[in-house]
Amino acid sequence: MSDQINNINWDFGDGKTYYGNGSLSAIYHNYKTAGTYTIKATLLLNNGSSIVKTVNITVTNTNLLKINKITIISIPQKTNNKRWVSVGTGGMWQTFTGAWDESESYGTNNMNKFADIFVYITKSSSVPDPTNPHSVTTAYPEHLFTTGINPNQLNLVFDVSANNLIMGYDALENIKFTFKDSDALNSLLEDGGADEIIDSYNSYTSQFTNTSNSVTFTQGSLSFKVDFQKL
Incomplete structure (x- = not known):
């Protein structure tokens, strides 16, 4: 399916978003505070449709x-x-x-x-x-x-x-x-x-x-x- 993806809209769950490159799957983000966040990736396909994927993550403060x-x-x-x-x-x-x-x-x-x-x-x-x-x-x-x-x-x-x-x-x-x-x-x-x-x-x-x-x-x-x- 990767060849059908045009772009990916990233929502990191802390108010930060990024309109990403569909050809690159890896993305990096720093969270300022610990907590549980929901990351949402909206895949925009070449045919005009979209697919939404979410995942919950827990960020902890360590080594500070x-x-x-x-x-x-x-x-x-x-x-x-x-x-x-x-x-x-x-x-x-x-x-x-x-x-x-x-x-x-x-x-x-x-x-x-x-x-x-x-x-x-x-x-x-x-x-x-x-x-x-x-x-x-x-x-x-x-x-x-x-x-x-x-x-x-x-x-x-x-x-x-x-x-x-x-x-x-x-x-x-x-x-x-x-x-x-x-x-x-x-x-x-x-x-x-x-x-x-x-x-x-x-x-x-x-x-x-x-x-x-x-x-x-x-x-x-x-x-x-x-x-x-x-x-």
Whole structure:
């Protein structure tokens, strides 16, 4: 009968559908939550008729990783700090390397101005190709979460336990943590320009599976700890 099939309409039972290729029988789909789903395949035949097939499946959550807390231990120095240096009756801006400190940049007199840090988290995993679920895309990048801003480095702990940062080990390739200095306007947060990247780190699944409930990552002057659970 396969030579009579023109196309297949797939309904995965979770609100997602796909108008498939009748010549390809294999199809891939990721479910976001556990539960029982009814998959319906409507086979559209060349003669204009159709055949409907359904099957019930149960999806369970296994081999899951949940990130609970990120604690910054140290960050690199900043190479383009600016300060005003008086020379005679005038002066000049001078660039210097030091702590992530912009106390004299942009005209502020706050001598204790440090990075307004937040963390941008992404993951890469193997998922059905978004444009063609008959195949799998490896290392597919996806934004996972952006933390709130901790101004002036007063708090270097980001508690994300309530944000359900849960992902499956089996499909997970890596998690990227990017530490940024916010440049939002009208606060301690500088001049309203683009947020600056302090540093970033690519962690891999094995770095979580081979440890208990926390792991410390170090790369040059960047060091941070991630507390997590295996569900």
